Amino acid sequence: MDFKSVNLVYFTGTRGTARVADAFERSFQKRAISVSRTELRCQENPVDSGELLVLLFPVYAFNAPKPIMEWLNKIQPVISRPAVVVSVSGGGEVSPNTACREATIRQLEKKGYHVIYEKMMVMPSNFMIGYDQSLSAMLLHAAPVIVDQVVEELLAGKRHRTTAYGIDRIASRLGYFEVYGGRIFGRQLKVNDKCIDCGWCEKQCPRDNIKIVNGRHFFGNDCVICMRCIYGCPQKAIEPGIGKFAVVPEGFNLSKVENRMDHLTVYPKISQATRHFSLRGVRLYLIESNCFER
């Protein structure tokens, strides 16, 4: 299949999905395909360009996050344009994640896109359980390799569509509650006295949900629980009032992992790094990457 231009559209909270989008951008560009790129923030205009749409999102509660659904509702219908849907999760393509792209694909098809390829990428988990430095580094290392494989297959005309487990379709409906959960979670965020009033959180919230007035923080109704403000605040001054379990206790910072990766010469075996039973999806993904010893 021959594409000259690609439209990369994505939402990201803690920049794992942004790194996958970076890898797609580099992979297309090195094959002389031009890329336009849009990170969805709440005021983003609908985008409609490129011969191929690549839509990426982090998996939230076994589904796509609200900003993706909002964008899909706003975009103009097209006549039969190809699209690729990429979900980025902490857990991989295992139950109950397998239906996470279905609602997005349905909505894209309503708008006239035909989805030719879907893919689950895995990035370090930013929810509840964090991954250790070696496993996080392995995932960052594997991402561009897997993205290159996807782009190669796309250009060779290979289609890739998956079938979700029935039970996972029910689980993915939980994602709809994220909208209400986010409202409550966001309203309950608290700022402690470590805050130095730097304004970073107000500028960085992808939903423009934080306003600072005379040194006081006001959190609106539009939080999507992306965790960016909690992990990114330079003073670690933002804490959840409810849902503390959702925050990885050691924090979450992919740039730190990347800095350490520069000094990492030996990676553990996949079986060692993913010993815990909950990491089965991560193990399968790393095996697929062919980057590490099993």
Ligand SMILES: Cc1cc2nc3c(=O)[nH]c(=O)nc-3n(C[C@H](O)[C@H](O)[C@H](O)COP(=O)(O)O)c2cc1C
């Ligand atoms: C609110 C929330 C819900 C999540 N739900 C899931 C989930 O259902 N399945 C999963 O595998 N990972 C889940 N995760 C983990 C993220 O999908 C994963 O860490 C992803 O790489 C985050 O992308 P980002 O850094 O671009 O925001 C969740 C994360 C958050 C913040």
Ligand code: SF4
């Ligand atoms: S990012 Fe942290 S330190 Fe800066 S204003 Fe927000 S809460 Fe305060």
Ligand code: SF4
């Ligand atoms: S308030 Fe914090 S957690 Fe909620 S959307 Fe904004 S940055 Fe994300």
